[in-house]
Amino acid sequence: xxxxxxxxxxxxxxxxxxxxxxxxxxxxxxxxxxxxxxxxxxxxxxxxxxxxxxxxxxxxxxxxxxxxxxxxxxxxxxxxxxxxxxxxxxxxxxxxxxxxxxxxxxxxxxxxxxxxxxxxxxxxxxxxxxxxxxxxxxxxxxxxxxxxxxxxxxxxxxxxxxxxxxxxxxxxxxxxxxxxxxxxxxxxxxxxxxxxxxxxxxxxx
Numbered sequence: 001x002x003x004x005x006x007x008x009x010x011x012x013x014x015x016x017x018x019x020x021x022x023x024x025x026x027x028x029x030x031x032x033x034x035x036x037x038x039x040x041x042x043x044x045x046x047x048x049x050x051x052x053x054x055x056x057x058x059x060x061x062x063x064x065x066x067x068x069x070x071x072x073x074x075x076x077x078x079x080x081x082x083x084x085x086x087x088x089x090x091x092x093x094x095x096x097x098x099x100x101x102x103x104x105x106x107x108x109x110x111x112x113x114x115x116x117x118x119x120x121x122x123x124x125x126x127x128x129x130x131x132x133x134x135x136x137x138x139x140x141x142x143x144x145x146x147x148x149x150x151x152x153x154x155x156x157x158x159x160x161x162x163x164x165x166x167x168x169x170x171x172x173x174x175x176x177x178x179x180x181x182x183x184x185x186x187x188x189x190x191x192x193x194x195x196x197x198x199x200x201x202x203x204x205x
Contacts, residue, residue: 012093013088013090013106013109013110014051014053014086014088016051016110016113017112017113018111018112018113019112019113019114020050020051020113020114021047021048021049021050021051021114021116021177022049022050022051022052022053022110022113022114022115022116023040023043023044023047023049023051023052023053023115023116023117023118023143024052024053024055024103024106024115024116024117024118024140025039025040025043025052025053025054025055025118025119026054026055026057026091026099026102026117026119027054027055027056027057027123028056028057028059028072029054029056029072029075029076030067030072031067031072031075032054032072032075032076032079032080033079034079035120035147036054036076036079037079037080037082037085038145039118039120039145040052040054040080040082040085040118041082042145042187042189043116043118043143043145043187044082044084044085046173046174046187046189047116047143047173047174047176047177048173048174048175048177049084049116049177050084051084051085051086052084052085052086052118053085053086053087053088054076054080054085054086054087054088055088055090055091055102056069056072056073056076056087056088056089056091057091057097058089058091058092058097059097069089069092073087073089090102090106098130098131098132099117099130099131099136100130100131100132100133100135100136100139103115103117103136103139103140104139107139107140114177114178115140115141116140116141116142116143116176116177117136117140117141117142117143118143118145119142119143119144119145120144120145120147121144121145121146121147121150121151121153121154121186122147122150124144124154124157124159124160125150125153125154125157127157127158127159128157128158128159128162133159134162137159137163137166137181137182137184138181138182139181140181141168141176141177141179141181141182141183141184141185142163142181142182142183142184142185143173143176143185143186143187144160144184144185144186144187145187145189146186146187146188146189151188154186155186159184160184160186163182163184166181166182166183166184167184167185167186168183168184168185170185170186170187170188172185173185173187
């Protein structure tokens with residue numbers, strides 16, 4: 001028996017040579033919208049990222065079941081059309097439902113890659129409800145993109161308070177990918193106030 005053939009194949013990841021700076025933007029993207037693209041462009045520019053991966057989740061444990069994964073991935077690719085944004089459904093391939101498990105897998109699979117977790121300020125407000133959220137902060141630096149009208153809430157968020165000693169000055173954004181976690185950076189910039197929740201509500205059942 002050929003032992004090589006009996007081993008399960010590892011999920012195929014986008015190219016990730018050691019030393020690459022890769023931002024990770026996770027979510028259900030149901031639907032993807034201009035706000036996701038705005039966050040991505042800000043992160044790519046301000047954090048000097050080489051790539052940004054959109055991690056389209058099979059399902060968000062904090063939300064009701066989203067649309068079919070294939071349809072959401074196709075919609076993301078149609079929207080992104082950016083040479084440094086890569087849309088991937090790797091979480092479905094490795095069968096993880098929680099960000100902590102996904103990050104542990106990527107850290108093992110991609111030695112030498114400088115990962116940064118990217119999120120909008122709205123997600124920071126509920127981040128303390130994520131499974132193993134403190135362990136997530138110990139795995140990768142976290143960059144938060146502020147959104148219109150959320151600045152005061154962002155600063156007082158439970159996670160921001162818990163990580164206040166790990167807070168990086170915004171002026172050091174260009175080297176933040178090299179930060180040793182826990183590390184938190186809040187970037188202030190103009191961005192879309194759109195949300196997937198609002199878009200789903202507007203289109204009705």
